[in-house]
Amino acid sequence: MTFHAAVFIATSLDGFIARPDGSIDWLTERGEQAGDTGYDEFMAAVDTVVLGRTTYQKVLTFGFWPYEGKHVEVLSSTLPVDADERIIVHRTVEGLVETLQDRGAKRVYADGGQIVQTFLRAGLLNELTITVVPVLIGQGIPLFGELDHDITLTHNATRTLGAGLIQSDYTVQR
DSSP states (O other): OOSEEEEEEEEETTSEEEOTTSOOHHHHHHHGGGOOOSHHHHHHTOSEEEEEHHHHHHHGGGSSOTTTTSEEEEEOSSSOTTSOTTEEEESSHHHHHHHHHHHTOOEEEEESHHHHHHHHHTTOOOEEEEEEESOOOSSSEESOOOOSSOOOEEEEEEEEOGGGOEEEEEEEOO
């Protein structure tokens, strides 16, 4: 594999990345109080963003395109391939990986619950940065799903951000 895939994501303390309806109000209400999370520095080093359909559609509600200057790939079995000129739609992980390797992608940002889970199961993730927000939302879209084997992580660092947010970095062991 020629590219380095990384996750930079926030979860509620109970492990959800969004409410059942996709809302992230619990995050945005507290996010500004966190201070510098390192996201801008992280994104500056990324050349490609990989999203699932649900995350892509959520991004469209932001009112601005946050990935200017980046290649954006969307893994979806239902999104029309001509949905948006800013993205390339892939039907399979294999097709996505082939495109990333053919294009010479260096650092890939894997974003969204399904993409994180897919990348983990496929052995494509190298690192995770997870920010835990001190709120319990009780139900929602989980960051992690079922796995067919353990995935060992090495803890690299943990930081306390504003408003009680905790951010930890991990390397995925191969």
